[in-house]
Amino acid sequence: MPERETYDVIVEEGVWVPMRDGVRLAADVYRPARRGRAVSEKLPALLERTPYGKGDPDRRRRCRYFASHGYVVVAQDCRGCYGSEGELYFLAQEPNDGYDTVEWMARQSWCNGKVGTYGTSYMAWTQSALATQAPPHLACMFPNMGGWNAHSNTVRHNGAFEMRFMAWAYWHSAINPNAALKRDPWVDQALNDTDFRDWLTRLPPRPGQTPLRLAPNYERWMLDIYTRGDYDDFWKQAGFDIERHLAQHSDVPIFLTGGWYDSYTRATLDAYMALKKAKQGPVRVMMGPWTHGTYTTEEPFSGNVSLGPDAALDSFDDLHLRWFDRWLKGIETGIDGEAPVRIFVMGGGSGEMDDAGRLVHGGRWRDEQEWPLRRARATPFYLHSDGALLTERPAESKSSTTYQYDPSRPVPTIGGNFSSLAYLKPPPAGIALEDLEYVYSPLRRETITPAGGHDQWEGPQHYGCDAPCLPLSSRPDVLVFQTPPLERDTEVTGPLSVTLWVSSSAPDTDFTAKLVDVYPPSADYPEGYALNISDSIVRMRYHRSGERAELLEPGRVYEVTITLYPTSNLFVKGHRIRLDVSSSNFPRFDANPNTGEPLGRHRRTQVAENTVYHDRSRPSHVVLPIVPTGRGARG
Numbered sequence: 001m002p003e004r005e006t007y008d009v010i011v012e013e014g015v016w017v018p019m020r021d022g023v024r025l026a027a028d029v030y031r032p033a034r035r036g037r038a039v040s041e042k043l044p045a046l047l048e049r050t051p052y053g054k055g056d057p058d059r060r061r062r063c064r065y066f067a068s069h070g071y072v073v074v075a076q077d078c079r080g081c082y083g084s085e086g087e088l089y090f091l092a093q094e095p096n097d098g099y100d101t102v103e104w105m106a107r108q109s110w111c112n113g114k115v116g117t118y119g120t121s122y123m124a125w126t127q128s129a130l131a132t133q134a135p136p137h138l139a140c141m142f143p144n145m146g147g148w149n150a151h152s153n154t155v156r157h158n159g160a161f162e163m164r165f166m167a168w169a170y171w172h173s174a175i176n177p178n179a180a181l182k183r184d185p186w187v188d189q190a191l192n193d194t195d196f197r198d199w200l201t202r203l204p205p206r207p208g209q210t211p212l213r214l215a216p217n218y219e220r221w222m223l224d225i226y227t228r229g230d231y232d233d234f235w236k237q238a239g240f241d242i243e244r245h246l247a248q249h250s251d252v253p254i255f256l257t258g259g260w261y262d263s264y265t266r267a268t269l270d271a272y273m274a275l276k277k278a279k280q281g282p283v284r285v286m287m288g289p290w291t292h293g294t295y296t297t298e299e300p301f302s303g304n305v306s307l308g309p310d311a312a313l314d315s316f317d318d319l320h321l322r323w324f325d326r327w328l329k330g331i332e333t334g335i336d337g338e339a340p341v342r343i344f345v346m347g348g349g350s351g352e353m354d355d356a357g358r359l360v361h362g363g364r365w366r367d368e369q370e371w372p373l374r375r376a377r378a379t380p381f382y383l384h385s386d387g388a389l390l391t392e393r394p395a396e397s398k399s400s401t402t403y404q405y406d407p408s409r410p411v412p413t414i415g416g417n418f419s420s421l422a423y424l425k426p427p428p429a430g431i432a433l434e435d436l437e438y439v440y441s442p443l444r445r446e447t448i449t450p451a452g453g454h455d456q457w458e459g460p461q462h463y464g465c466d467a468p469c470l471p472l473s474s475r476p477d478v479l480v481f482q483t484p485p486l487e488r489d490t491e492v493t494g495p496l497s498v499t500l501w502v503s504s505s506a507p508d509t510d511f512t513a514k515l516v517d518v519y520p521p522s523a524d525y526p527e528g529y530a531l532n533i534s535d536s537i538v539r540m541r542y543h544r545s546g547e548r549a550e551l552l553e554p555g556r557v558y559e560v561t562i563t564l565y566p567t568s569n570l571f572v573k574g575h576r577i578r579l580d581v582s583s584s585n586f587p588r589f590d591a592n593p594n595t596g597e598p599l600g601r602h603r604r605t606q607v608a609e610n611t612v613y614h615d616r617s618r619p620s621h622v623v624l625p626i627v628p629t630g631r632g633a634r635g
Contacts, residue, residue, distance in 0.1 A: 004325075007032035007039065009067040013055075014083065017076060019100050026083030027076040027101075028054050030067035031110060042112035044139070044328035045072040045105050048119045049098060049126040051081040051088065051172065052441070058294075065317050071324065072110050076101060078126065080217065081176055088176075090165075090221040091125060091150065091239035098130025106137035114139040114328050118320055120294040121145055121419065124264075125239075128271070131252075132238040132245040140253040140327040142320050145292055148267035148274075149243045150225075151235040151546060158562065159539025159546065160510060160589040161226055161600075164263065164421040166205070167448065169222035170196040171424045173215040175441040187214045196423040197448055197463070200587055204600045226590075227600035229539070231546045243274060251279040253327040253336075259290030260346060260534075261302045261452045263419040265565040269371060269495075276340070285371065286342045287568070288313070289363055291452045292419030303415050303452020305531065306358040310365060311344060339367035345493065346533075347517065347570030353524040361453065361531065363570075372494040372566075376625035381483065381577065383614040383621060389481040389579055399615035403477045403582075405509060407605040410584035410591040412464035414472060415454030415532050417565050418588050422447050448587060456516060456530040456580070463587055473530065473580065479612060482518060482578035490571045494625030496534055496564035498579065501618035503558065506608035507551040507596030508541045510583045513562045515622070517569060518576035530578065536564040537589050541596070551596045557613060579622050583610055 010033040016024040031038040046066050050059065054075040063073040079097055080088030102115050115137050117127040124146020131138060147154045155165055173181070174191040182188045194211045205212070205223070212219035228234055238245045254275060258268030265287075272285040289307040290296040300312040313319060325331040342365060349362020381389045385399040422445040449463040456472045458465035473480045498513040514535035521528045541549040543560045552558065571577050584591050593605040614620045 004069055006068050007034065007070060008036070009033060009064045010036070010038055017101055017104050019079075019097055023079060023086040025076055025079060025085070025097065025101065026054065027074050028063070030063045030073040030075070032067055032070050032072070038110070043070060043072050043110060044114040044116065044324070045074060045111045046116050046118060046324065047074045047076065047101060047105060048117070048123055049076045049078055049094070049101065050119065050123050051078045051176070052122070053077065053082045055082075062317060066321070066324070069321055070329070074101070074105055080178055080181065082178060084178070085180070087180070087217045089217060090225065091129065092221075092237060093239065094126045094129035095133050095238040098126055099133040099135045102130060102135040102138050113137055116140045116142070116324050116328050118142040119144065121292065128242045129239045131250040132242060132248055134248055134250045138250045138252055140324065141250075142255045142257075142323055143271075144257045144294065144297075145259065145262045145264045145268065147242070147264060148271040150240040151231050153266050154264055155225055155240070156229065157589060158537055159229055159542035160537045160592070162263075162418065163200075163587045163590055164418050165225060166222055167196050167422055168420045169212060169218045170194055170199070171422055171445060173212060173218045174424050175444070181215055190214055192424065192427060194424070200448075200463075203590070204602060223600070227598065229542065229599045230548050243270065246274055246278055249275070249279070251281070253281055253323070254279075254283045255323045256283070256285045257288070257297065258285070259288050259292070259296065259302070260344070260567050261289065261291045261415075261417055263292050263417050263451075265417055266563070269566050272371060282336060282340070284338075284340050287344065289344045289346050301356070301358055303450055303454050304358050305361045305453030306349070306354050306356070307344070307346060307361055307363045308349060311363060339369060341368040341371050342366070343368060343493065343568050345491065345568045345570055347572060348489075351519055351522060351525075351529070359453075359455070359519075359525070359529055359531065372625065373627060376494045376627050378623050379626045380621040380623050381579070382619050383481045383579070383581075383612070385614060387481055389483045389577060389622070393619050394614050394616060396615045397617075400611050400613045401479055402609055402611040403479065405477055405583035405594070405608045405610050407584070407591045407593050410464065410586035411472065411475060411478060411512070411582050412458060412462050413449050413585050413588040414456050414458070414462050415450060415452050416535055416585075416588055418451050421449065421451075421587060453531050456532055471527075471530070477582055479581040480578060481581070482576045485520065485574050485576055486571055487573065489573050489629060490577070491569070491627040491629055492571060492624045493568040493627045495566045496622070496624065498536075498562045498564065498622045499559065500562070500581065500620045501557055501559050501613040502540075503555055503611045503613075504540065504552055504608050505554050505610075506594035506606060507554065508539070508592060509552070509594050509608045509610055510537055510539050510589070510592040511560065511562065511610070512537045512582045512585050513564060513622070514580040514585075515564060515567070516578035516580060517571055518578050520574050533569050534564040534567045535585060536562050537585060538562045539592060557618065577624070581612055583608070
């Protein structure tokens with residue numbers, strides 16, 4: 001690969017970009033320069049659209065990096081955010097605003113007509129949203145950890161609600177200095193004085209009864225996504241459901257990146273499978289062991305688990321540049337000759353505790369030609385009455401386990417796949433309210449409960465855990481099924497699903513499933529270590545379909561399948577594979593009140609008697625994609 005030419009960079013701040021409805025969005029334009037003047041040649045351009053402020057220090061550094069390598073870079077505040085006009089309505093306006101911005105860029109004197117996009121999380125959503133409108137000058141994309149279908153997972157989740165988006169409404173409304181949002185100083189004061197953890201004890205939120213009443217557009221969209229469970233026209237709009245608009249989606253080179261402990265794990269791989277099948281692309285995907293974020297990709301750990309030094313990328317920015325150089329400049333970087341799928345197979349580490357106090361779980365990178373892997377064998381492991389998890393079907397004619405689920409005492413979230421589940425710490429001492437926009441907002445955000453891999457043991461660092469802080473498996477409302485110690489290393493790589501036969505005394509309830517890698521006791525971990533690998537939930541009023549709610553007939557047995565997030569993990573010889581079944585995982589998901597009242601509008605709760613069946617005619621099980629190991633395994 002030839003040595004890259006580098007440039008100086010000049011920045012034009014506060015450029016207005018007109019939208020089709022007359023609203024103007026604020027952008028900063030970074031241009032390659034020589035001796036203090038922008039170069040005159042037309043260049044390919046890159047776009048990042050963000051609700052977090054185009055002037056964010058990390059964003060400025062990244063824009064300068066790409067501009068110094070010969071790209072005009074546009075960082076734009078989304079509608080209703082920071083310097084832009086209009087009102088923010090979560091995701092809904094991003095398709096048209098993104099299209100208009102791409103085409104505006106292509107008309108500028110500094111652009112050669114080729115526009116690429118990049119960004120993480122909401123900035124990945126904005127890329128996919130504009131791609132549903134197929135702007136003619138969109139030339140390539142690099143979405144990192146973004147959404148695909150907001151209804152099936154990542155905003156709502158098999159009927160349940162991901163509480164991180166309620167948290168997002170609270171803290172984002174506070175940090176957003178948009179002039180129209182903060183017309184009155186007391187609005188800023190009230191929103192910045194709010195601790196979202198307090199409001200987790202006052203659910204559900206009522207219209208006009210929380211601090212969000214001072215930011216009516218935030219309150220409106222937050223209540224919409226919280227209370228609307230049916231897959232209707234609201235969820236089918238292009239900003240929310242990229243999948244539904246696949247036929248119109250731009251056919252350009254796309255590099256998708258994600259993490260096994262990211263909040264968008266399933267969305268990333270769903271997007272890859274759909275785009276790979278429907279588009280010429282090329283389409284590539286890389287799945288690391290990371291939690292959510294741009295530069296978590298350069299970290300060798302996830303939560304309380306160390307994955308080894310190979311887990312961290314040397315430079316995520318450089319990976320982007322190789323992609324952009326190939327598809328926007330035609331430079332042979334070698335990236336298009338690499339495997340279409342690159343995955344990090346977690347596991348195989350020493351199992352000791354490292355100097356940072358993390359479990360050394362380990363892992364390694366592997367190239368693949370497809371996802372899911374054709375050689376993986378879908379293997380059912382069945383639940384048995386004695387708590388065993390075996391490949392043999394249960395023999396009993398009647399067998400079940402009943403437990404009580406109390407919404408007032410939900411099972412606490414101990415790690416997993418989520419992001420933005422945070423609250424704002426008080427402003428730093430001595431900082432005036434009007435100067436808060438100059439305080440780097442991530443320094444004020446504090447996670448409510450940590451994401452990633454964790455021992456499934458309660459502790460003060462996890463929200464909702466009370467003394468004496470015992471293992472989750474000791475709770476009477478957590479059913480544990482596990483294999484005997486494995487006789488050989490067992491790799492699980494691919495989609496995961498759990499099929500349960502269940503009944504409930506309530507007209508509506510939830511069932512959760514969690515896959516766990518159980519380490520045996522050791523000197524560093526005398527009680528062993530129960531590492532969460534993947535989890536999911538289903539709201540039973542959507543047992544038949546996500547299209548329309550249908551309440552349960554109490555006592556009737558229903559068959560339901562829970563789609564867990566996909567993973568790649570090596571369960572080492574001597575470990576156990578465990579499946580935990582329960583009815584709550586809070587605050588990752590909202591706790592079902594069990595009453596059958598309209599979603600997000602309940603006034604009461606009730607205890608549900610929930611039953612899981614595991615007998616000959618109702619063989620509840622988890623299906624694991626087992627990858628053969630050893631000689632000939634790739635055949």
